[in-house]
Amino acid sequence: MGDRVEVEEDVIESVYPRKNVLIRPYVANIDALFIVLAPVPEPDWVLVEKLLLNCRQEGIPVAIVFNKCELMAREEEERLLAPYRRDADVFFVSAKKQIGLDALASYIEGKTVCFAGQSAVGKTSLVAALGSKDLVVGDLSKRIRRGKNTTRAVEIHDFAGGKLVDTCGFSVAESIDIKPEELIYYYEDFLKVQNKCRFANCKHISEPGCAVKKMLEEGTFDKDRYERYVKLYRELEERRKKQYV
Ligand SMILES: Nc1nc2c(ncn2[C@@H]2O[C@H](COP(=O)(O)OP(=O)(O)O)[C@@H](O)[C@H]2O)c(=O)[nH]1
Ligand SMILES: [Mg+2]
Ligand SMILES: [Zn+2]
Numbered sequence: 001m002g003d004r005v006e007v008e009e010d011v012i013e014s015v016y017p018r019k020n021v022l023i024r025p026y027v028a029n030i031d032a033l034f035i036v037l038a039p040v041p042e043p044d045w046v047l048v049e050k051l052l053l054n055c056r057q058e059g060i061p062v063a064i065v066f067n068k069c070e071l072m073a074r075e076e077e078e079r080l081l082a083p084y085r086r087d088a089d090v091f092f093v094s095a096k097k098q099i100g101l102d103a104l105a106s107y108i109e110g111k112t113v114c115f116a117g118q119s120a121v122g123k124t125s126l127v128a129a130l131g132s133k134d135l136v137v138g139d140l141s142k143r144i145r146r147g148k149n150t151t152r153a154v155e156i157h158d159f160a161g162g163k164l165v166d167t168c169g170f171s172v173a174e175s176i177d178i179k180p181e182e183l184i185y186y187y188e189d190f191l192k193v194q195n196k197c198r199f200a201n202c203k204h205i206s207e208p209g210c211a212v213k214k215m216l217e218e219g220t221f222d223k224d225r226y227e228r229y230v231k232l233y234r235e236l237e238e239r240r241k242k243q244y245v
Contacts, residue, residue, distance in 0.1 A: 030165065031111035032061045035088070038068040038121040043080070046235075049228050051116060052087050053178060053186050063089040063107065065115075067122040070094045083225045086189075095125035105130055105160060114165040127157060127166045180236040187229060189221075205233060 035051050037043045048064070055062045064084055066077055069092040081090045089107070093100035108130070115123040155166040181203065184190055190204060190212055198209025204226075215221035 029112060030060060030114045031162070032063060032107075032113045034063050034065045034113055034115045034117075036065045036067055036115055036117035036121045036123045036126065038066065039072040039077075040068065041118055041120055044118055045224070045228050046231055047118065048084070049232055052084075053183075056087075056186055057178075061089075062087065063091060065091045065093055065104065065126065067093055067095055067126060069099055070097045083222050093126065095122050095129040098129060101129055108160060108162055108164070110161040112163040112165065114167060116167050119168070124166055127155075127164045130159060130164065131157065178236060180233050180240060183229070183233055183236060189225075190229070203233065205230060 033051065033055050035048055037048070052062055054060075064081060066081060069077060074092065077092055084090065091100055091104050091107070093104055095101075104126075115127060117123060154168075157164045157166070178186070181201075184194075184203060193211040193215065194200075194202060196211035196214075197204070197207065199207050202210055202212075204210050204212035212221060212226065216223060216226055
């Protein structure tokens with residue numbers, strides 16, 4: 001879904017070449033990915049990291065959309081999202097209370113944007129709330145209110161000269177296609193200090209004389225980010241082991 005096609009009476013006339021493709025969620029030719037998070041359900045940061053990496057590989061810009069923002073204090077939200085500001089634009093919104101939707105709408109204008117993230121964070125609610133704010137969308141809200149039962153894996157809605165792509169939740173176990181030893185190349189802040197590590201190919205996991213570890217001890221490196229990196233590294237390592245048995 002998401003290939004650019006010309007549809008005439010449900011017949012696919014032609015399929016254009018894809019400019020990018022994501023596997024989880026399975027979409028193609030998007031201009032930006034929205035990673036939707038919320039205070040509830042509690043964010044799965046490893047999933048966030050995976051989505052960021054997937055988009056980096058495919059050259060897709062990412063914005064983090066923190067929904068249900070009315071349920072948490074702004075300082076707390078800012079603290080949670082601070083480590084991601086270098087990789088993504090951040091929006092604080094509420095589909096329910098109609099907060100921050102104008103900023104989101106102007107970011108989307110003319111783009112095909114895919115909403116991704118855990119189930120129940122409010123992806124579909126956001127698509128519906130945006131639709132109700134925009135006069136150009138025509139029958140968007142009608143189409144969305146067909147009810148949950150008709151929600152397919154991916155739904156595409158016209159919006160402000162672009163498109164909103166709503167996806168359903170996908171399993172956190174779904175993996176990215178990166179070798180564990182390649183993971184480091186997606187962490188620029190790790191690479192910056194790598195020349196200070198004793199080993200040129202340091203993965204900053206258990207190597208002696210590691211500059212990242214030293215900075216962690218000194219409190220000058222983001223601990224949460226490092227822990228997510230290690231978790232992801234271990235997961236990729238595990239998966240490779242399984243591939244070779
Ligand atoms: N408090 C609050 N609840 C919301 C908000 N947006 C969505 N929800 C609720 O979160 C639940 C999941 O929403 P849904 O759009 O189905 O999530 P999806 O699975 O990501 O598409 C529903 O019960 C919504 O009413 C919000 O801004 N604030
Ligand atoms: Mg949904
Ligand atoms: Zn190191």
